Amino acid sequence: MARFSPEHLETAREIIARYPRPKSALIPLLHLAQEQDGYVTDDAMRHIAELVGVTPAEVLGTCSFYEMFKLHPVGTYLVNVCTNISCMLCGGEELLAHASERLGVAPGGTTPDGRFTLEEVECIAACTEAPCLQVNYRYVTNVTNDDFDRLIDDLAAGKLDHEVPPHGTLARVRQHIPADRTAGIVPVAEAAVEPAWMHANEAPGAGGDA
Numbered sequence: 001m002a003r004f005s006p007e008h009l010e011t012a013r014e015i016i017a018r019y020p021r022p023k024s025a026l027i028p029l030l031h032l033a034q035e036q037d038g039y040v041t042d043d044a045m046r047h048i049a050e051l052v053g054v055t056p057a058e059v060l061g062t063c064s065f066y067e068m069f070k071l072h073p074v075g076t077y078l079v080n081v082c083t084n085i086s087c088m089l090c091g092g093e094e095l096l097a098h099a100s101e102r103l104g105v106a107p108g109g110t111t112p113d114g115r116f117t118l119e120e121v122e123c124i125a126a127c128t129e130a131p132c133l134q135v136n137y138r139y140v141t142n143v144t145n146d147d148f149d150r151l152i153d154d155l156a157a158g159k160l161d162h163e164v165p166p167h168g169t170l171a172r173v174r175q176h177i178p179a180d181r182t183a184g185i186v187p188v189a190e191a192a193v194e195p196a197w198m199h200a201n202e203a204p205g206a207g208g209d210a
């Protein structure tokens, strides 16, 4: 699959309708594409471009800026081991070496069965619980080598399916906002009064030549 499925297309249109300008939905739509396929495909970027009225290059420009969006297939479980300063001092580099040995892949690699991708990452903001890692962006803290092995065993056995969905799924409960509960968002072209933010740069002294 690459372009949005009919079901995801319906969701995409619902997301776009929440914004005054369609292109403001770009990042949520990239997450939706990644949820569908596990990564953001070229066709998905073209489809998003069509839906929000920008060029595929603009979609790529946004997508490639954010590390969380993957432009190539990754494992069902993306394991991010932190080796930044707090984690490094508490054994993060040794943990990464152990993870690499246990999974049989270097950081950046994916196991042959497509289940696990291992990444070395910068601080993931859980420094007081170092060393730590994330699996599909779910935190695991104070990790020992034995903890890591148990984690991989449990993931492989499907014991953590209820906690860790496949890569790309940010949340299992999707937000649906009924039309009568929205904030009254209308497309910019239909707005009775232009929103103030459209003129933010016209304020006196804002970036003038004075």
Ligand code: FES
Binding pocket: 082, 083, 084, 085, 086, 087, 088, 122, 123, 124, 125, 126, 127, 130, 132
């Ligand atoms: S240094 Fe590892 S979470 Fe901050």
